[in-house]
Amino acid sequence: MEHRHLGSSGLKVSEITYGNWLTHGSQVENDAAVACVHAALDAGITTFDTADVYANTAAESVLGRALKGQRRESLEILTKVYFPTGPKGPNDTGLSRKHILESIDGSLRRLGTDHVDVYQAHRYDTETPLTETMQAFADVVRAGKAFYVGVSEWTAEQLREGHALARELGFQLVSNQPQYSALWRVIESEVVPTSEELGIGQIVFSPVAQGVLTGKYTPGGELPAGSRARDEKGGKTMISRWMRDDVLVAVQGLRPVADDHGLSLSQLALAWVLQNRNVSSAIIGASRPEQVVENVKASGVTLPPETLQRIDEVLAGVAERDPGKTAENAPKARLV
Template sequence: MEFRHLGRSGLMVSEIAYGNWLTHGSQIEEDAAKACVHAALDEGITTFDTADVYAGTKAEEVLGRALKGVRRESVEICTKVYWPTGPGKNDRGLSRKHIMESLHGSLRRLQTDYVDLYQAHRFDFETPLEETLRAFDDLVRQGKVLYVGVSEWTADQIAQALKIADEMGFDRIVSNQPQYSMLWRVIEGQVVPLCEKEGIGQIVFSPLAQGVLTGKYRPGQPPPAGSRATDPAGSGFIQRWLRDDVLERVQRLAPLAAEAGLTMAQLAIAWVLQNPNVSSAIIGATRPEQVRDNVKASGVKLDAELMQKIDEVLGPVVERDPAKTVSPPTRP
């Protein structure tokens, strides 16, 4: 496993992170979830990503139990706040009240006294940004949060936060967690250039485009039983790529992966890691062998000719519109 700095901060993260959206506490049994976490640790993954809202807070509980007994200083635990975690009006958003209460709930569930990275899971248009950033800064000063980041924010929103932080002396954002893959490249136009300039790293999710880039979804055929496309919690998010024109082009990546000595999944993960602004790529898994296979993408260098061939194959079906930086609300 290779490691990179998280943006311009001193924090090192594993090139491949383990995330538990749609798996822990919902899609797979706890014993299987623990087996995947332990496989990740065995393969050198030290960065673990979750959120309070995943599986209605159960994902954090499962991750906390899976990491119990692991030397705390040897892992980086990242979680998020924004989406509703209860029925009340203040059980959501980025108000000071919800941030403080959500963080304390996350700490209890994760069985830790601090998180390495606390992220605003979306931008909150109903709360003054100054209030949000001051609450984050207070948590940093209390030692309960080491670094702060955001997820799925636009370049303008990130720029606003940086300006306020600089003016008010708050800790700056060090990371952004966007969707990024061979098929979804919308951050390249505006988000990445700003973040490169400001020292913000990307921790990208869905590098496999919800599994589409593994090649297991075939044009003209129904999704495999038990796949992400058949899971009610994630099927809405994957639908945009289940068109035959997309699936046909994805199948054309198979010989390119074979030529490079990689599986299609390894090729897709290695592709996002070629972007120097990417600090880490998040993978999920329902079986330990998936973890062991995907981590082999760490450290892989793809030559310019192969990168060009990938662009030629996928070009007509790639989404690049910066206006779509923020993913649909079906993915918390």
């Protein structure tokens, strides 16, 4: 497992991050979740990403139990705040000072630690002044409850404004967590150049497009048992945009590319996102330990320019590149 700096900070994260969105406390039973975390540790993964909203706080608790007994200084634990949790009252969401300061304490309690390495704004809050949000994050950092601050799915303009305020308040905005894959490339034209300028690194989620880039879904084929496309708790909805025949046909066209490099399709997808040097880490999820073992083999893989060109050509008609999709998919108001 190789490690990279998180943006321009001194913090290093593993190229592959283990994340528990749609798995721990929801799709995967606790014993299996713990086994996946231990497989990640055995494979050299040191970075673990979660959020208070995942399974309405249960995912943080599962991760905390799975990491219990590990040397805390050898881990990078990331969590997030914004989406509704608990009884989902009017202040149980967003990036108000109240919600941030209360949420960090809840996350630390569930994770069984006195600090997280990166505390992330899960989305941009249109209902809270940015100055209030960034001041609250500054206070979290000064209290030692988080070492660094990051965001998720912010536009280039929002990153620039947040970065400037963070500097004024004496802390560093180090990361952005966007969706990014060979099929979803909307960050490349605006978010990535802005991030490179500001010293912000990407910790990308869904690098295998919710499983579509593994090639396990075929046009007209039966959906595999236990797959995300069958998950009625949220996975089926998230993957629906890619369950089109034109996409599934194109993905099958990547098999010869993967074969030429001795990679599985999932390894090829992960290696592809890691070729972008602004990407500090790619998040994987897993329902079985063997998935972790397979996916970590993407770390350290170098794809030559001609291979990247072949991938572009295969996916040319189905890859999404519109930079406006980041703002389009963002919440316009709090969800409660």
